[in-house]
Amino acid sequence: MNSFHIPKISKTLLVILLSILLSLVIGCWDRREINDIAIVLSTGIDYINEDEIELSVEIVMPEEMAGHIGEGGRGGDRSTFVESATGVTMADARSKLQQKLSRFLFWGHAENTVIGEKLAEKGIREHLDFFSRMPETRLRNWVFVSEGKAKDLISSLPHLENSAAATFIELSEFQIGMNVTMKDLMQMLKSDTGGAALPIFESLPPKKEKGKLEGRFQPYLSGTAVFKDDKMIGKLNDEVSRGLLWIRDEIHYATVTVDVEEEGATGKVSLELIRSHTELIPKIKNNKWSMILKIYAEDDVIQNASHLDLRNPDFIKMIETKMEEAIEERIKLVVEQVQKQMKVDIFNFNESFQRHYTKEWQTAKKNWDEIFPEIEIEYIIEAAVLRPGTSTTPSAVPERELKDE
Amino acid sequence: MKWAMIFGITILTALILWYELPKINQNQKKDKYVLIALSAMSWVLAVLLLFFPNMPGPTELVDQIYKPLGKLLE
Amino acid sequence: MIEKGKISAAQMALMMHPTIIATGILFVPSISAAKAGRDMWLSPIWGSFIGFLVVFIAYQLHKHFPNETIIEYSEHIVGRIPGKVIGLIYLLFYLHVNGIIIREYGEFLSGVFLMTTPESVIFGSMTLVCAFAVRGGLEVIARSAQLFIPIVVLLFLLIVFFLALDLAPTNMLPVFEEGITPSILGAAAPAAWFSEFLLIAFLLPYLTDKEKGLKWANLSVLSVVFILVITNVTALFLFGEITADLLYPVMSAGRYVRVAEFFTHLESIIMAIWILGTFIKISVFYYALVLGTAQWLKLSEYKFIVLPLGFLLVLFATWSAPNLTELKGFLGTSAVFYLLSVQLVLPSILLLIVVIQKKVIQKRSIQA
Known part of the structure; x- marks a missing residue:
């Protein structure tokens, strides 16, 4: 096999030449x-x-x-x-x-x-x-x-x-x-x-x-x-969509304004959402399907348009209760439209039931469209006002008009 | 086009042989035959695949053998 | 011995790790998800039992024939002609399977990135690189594994880390909705992948620290389980029910990464993982094929058959399936039994024969 023997240098040259030739041929198909x-x-x-x-x-x-x-x-x-x-x-x-x-x-x-x-x-x-x-x-x-x-x-x-x-x-x-x-x-x-x-x-x-x-x-x-x-x-x-976000636990920004009672007239206090968490707790009792919406929301006051002195903890309590009502109202709006009228489950109730009631779900999933509108929703909402913002009393209100009790 | 491909395949096989054959110890006749046989096999298969790209292959054969079991997972 | 190189048991573990996961992380999640659904994260764990079993069998056989590979000792166990037949089965098997692996590699590359590049070029270039590694011998493959695998694992974990915010663990619930069967059916593909651990039968004879062989092989199986479970969990948490619809869930996951608005498009990392991992995988299979062929034909060395066999491998890659759909169908069904019968059943029979032979000899010596 001596005929195959080629000097080393020419062999290296050949390899280089071949690589150059190859590189010219390949690699251009997907060039962009x-x-x-x-x-x-x-x-x-x-x-x-x-x-x-x-x-x-x-x-x-x-x-x-x-x-x-x-x-x-x-x-x-x-x-x-x-x-x-x-x-x-x-x-x-x-x-x-x-x-x-x-x-x-x-x-x-x-x-x-x-x-x-x-x-x-x-x-x-x-x-x-x-x-x-x-x-x-x-x-x-x-x-x-x-x-x-x-x-x-x-x-x-x-x-x-x-x-x-x-x-x-x-x-x-x-x-x-x-x-x-x-x-x-x-x-x-x-x-x-x-x-x-x-x-x-x-x-x-x-x-x-x-x-x-x-x-x-x-x-x-x-x-x-x-x-x-x-x-x-x-x-x-837009307004109804906000309620949907509360149910789906996707709410990140919300400003809720509540009416507060004060001696005949009503004032307004606005709160900004800091964080919230929504939990869906499915229940089946006596073949009755219900869902507990458990919401916990933390808020700060961002505007106080009333005469309440927010240094008083009782007022904070009152605002919290009002806030809870306001959230529930918002959610009820969407429940009415989606659950009762459109009858489409976009609340993720299906997944929630599937996870908690795996066995019941197997039969229920076939006629979910009929079950879903009948589900009763129970609200457990807890709102917490953590801080009154950076001012205590309503700003620019004369001392005598302040309501602190 | 196909003839150009055959030419390419032949060149490739020749290059492998030309690179490997001189390296084999002169006394190892068997090694040499194995190398030539393997290269020849590759050449034949390459040419066959060039003309009959849809020729039933090893996967079809294996699939035939294991089909009854494979059905279990379908 | 034909192979003069020596590797450590830890290096063997490092080589075997990508040999399973390289294609495992790309093809297995989707196949598992189709069967196991939400319980797909359990499937690799079921599958790993096969892995430990194969390692055990390979190690027991190795203990009886410490300096031989499976090609050599099968002749000693069942005699020359049947032994040669078993050897041939293994060689054809590795030729075919490695062809499929190269095909998988090429399919992914040309399906996702290099759409117009001819597949033969993709196959050929990868096989050529692997051929250099195999020609270099066992030590070269081991060292490249040592070099690449930490990078592969790190990059992979990095992607999972970046996805952390998008993962929804609730996708996992309810566990065992339809009992335990789906997760076991989903384990078929991972089990087939795990059976590839039989390749240690080609590596064990060349260990410097043979006493640690079993320990490291088992550790390697464990590391593979870990990565496969993470893969499936990530795919499941991210994609939920649509995992089975995606051809390459991990690829889609890599593309899904978006951190701080600008850190996006991590598909190049997936690509790096894929190419580095597959390089080791193909090299290990290729090496087993080359070494086995040389031992089967009793050649004086194996270097010169590397290139011709590489040529054959490229041809088998093209020949192995007409299209990706059939390839994936085959991998999910018949291939499972094909891989298990050659890599689990056949060695078990060999081991059984050895054990019986030893017993008979013992009895005879006692009687005598």
């Missing part, structure tokens, strides 16, 4: 540079007709984004633009959308998915599959329903941020309303008994108003959309 991609921030899906949907995407304008960083966040023009296309499925619309763009659509950084109101009423399941199946997309992707068209919502140009997407992200991080990620939504839809709930965003129409720039309108959280199976069957307004 940053300036070949169009980064999608928000996705909007709208209903067009029985067969078609409209897919709109909010895409980052690369130069704008770069410019803003250089100029220290001028907060001026929008740094994104919206493009849309129609198709029979999401994937079909995407390919049509791609034809309109010079860069490759990249969904890895998509943060929001907006579902148009009309589409939500027709059913959303088939469109969600796109997000869980496509390798680029993430399951942490805020999902919400838009009042009106999704395209209009993601096209809105807010005052504070330079893209609609940034507004949605900030609002979601703020945790004022419900926060639902794609993962959460899929979990809600997967369950065969519960409904699903998504926050609704609305964008104010541009009105000539003082103190606002023309053509800018702020998207804001306006309520909650209630889904049965995968179809939207109703909406809860």
Whole structure:
């Protein structure tokens, strides 16, 4: 086998040559540079007709984004633009959308998915599959329903941020309303008994108003959309949505104003929620299903518009009781609408019963839709006012008008 | 295209042989035959897979054998 | 002996750890979840019994033949021709299984990251790297395991740590909703993965501290149980009922991480775990195949068959399944029994024969 013998140097050379050749051949299939991609921030899906949907995407304008960083966040023009296309499925619309763009659509950084109101009423399941199946997309992707068209919502140009997407992200991080990620939504839809709930965003129409720039309108959280199976069957307004958050133990910010009695007239005291905890305690007695809502909330007084001197512990007690009533009232609002009228379990009662009454649940889950509206809800609410804020007496009230007993 | 692939496969097999054969001790006849036989097997299988990519493979065979048991887990 | 290298028992444990978890953390949670649902966190624990059993059997066989691998001593146990047949079964088995592992590696890579790259290139490049490690011998694989595995485990725990805020432990409840059966059915896939511990039959003869072999092998099983339970618990707490719907729950979990608004997109870490872990896994299987072949054919050394066998492995990877759906279906059903019969039943029979033979010889010597 001497014929195979090749001097060492030429062998090394050969290996190097081969590696160079190989490196030229391989590794180019998935090459995609940053300036070949169009980064999608928000996705909007709208209903067009029985067969078609409209897919709109909010895409980052690369130069704008770069410019803003250089100029220290001028907060001026929008740094994104919206493009849309129609198709029979999401994937079909995407390919049509791609034809309109010079860069490759990249969904890895998509943060929001907006579902148009009309589409939500027709059913959303088939469109969600796109997000869980496509390798680029993430399951942490805020999902919400838009009042009106999704395209209009993601096209809105807010005052504070330079893209609609940034507004949605900030609002979601703020945790004022419900926060639902794609993962959460899929979990809600997967369950065969519960409904699903998504926050609704609305964008104010541009009105000539003082103190606002023309053509800018702020998207804001306006309520909650209630889904049965995968179809939207109703909406809860902002006030009612708050009650839902209390039940689901998702409340983070709340300001409750209570009326306090004081010699004929009533004054007002506002309290801010510091922390709260909600516990669902299911009970089955004599085949009667009931649920105990146990809420513990800690609050601080942030405004005292009455004449009460909050140095008196009795007043604090009274405010606590009023606070408890106020919370219960808020919750009853949502219970009335959701449990009695819509009859969809978005309170997570199903999971609670499943965990505590595993055996009963096996038979109950088949007709949960009938059991759920009949569940009696009992409220055990405990509110604690820990601090009267940073002032003791109502400020700027003459001494003689103070009520301290 | 397929002929180019066969050419590539042949080159690859030849490279392996060319790299390994001189290293084998001259007295180890058996080693040499094993190396050549293994390379030949790879070459034949590669060419076969090139022309019949859907040829039933080892997994199908194993699946056939264990199907009655595998059904238990379906 | 063909293998002149020596490794320590601790190194063996470090090599075996990724050999189970590398593909285990990506494919097993979804397969387990489909069967066990909420009780999936228990499945690896049931499965680990198989792991301890296989380690016990391999160690007992090793005690009877301290300097031989399973390929060599099967000839001593059942005679030359049947022994050769058993040896061949193991070689074909490892060829096939390693082909499947390379396929799994490639499927994940091309399904999630390199969508247009031809699979043969992905298979080929990984096999080539592993071939270098195997050519380097046992010590090289052991040292790379020693180097990489702490990183792999650390990165993995890091991801779990970052997910901590998103985990909902209530997803676990109620435990045993439909009795204990689902969790045991869900243990089938982990059990098959655990049976791969038979590979220590190829490593035990080369230990410097043989007396510690059993201890470290068991520790290795324990560490694997720990990681698999953490994996399943994380997937369950995060995704709940939709775990079974996700092909790679751990991957999706890595993407789900979001800490302090900017710390996101950890899929590259999952990728690092996957590539480092799979590298060791493929190398260990590859090494068993190469060493076994050399012993089976009684060659003077094994280095020169590394590349031709690597070529065969790449071919088997392409040949092993027509698509991912069939591959996953196979892994969840027939493969379980396939792996268990070769890696658990066959060695148990060998051990049984050895024990009976010893008894008979003892009796004869007493009678004589």
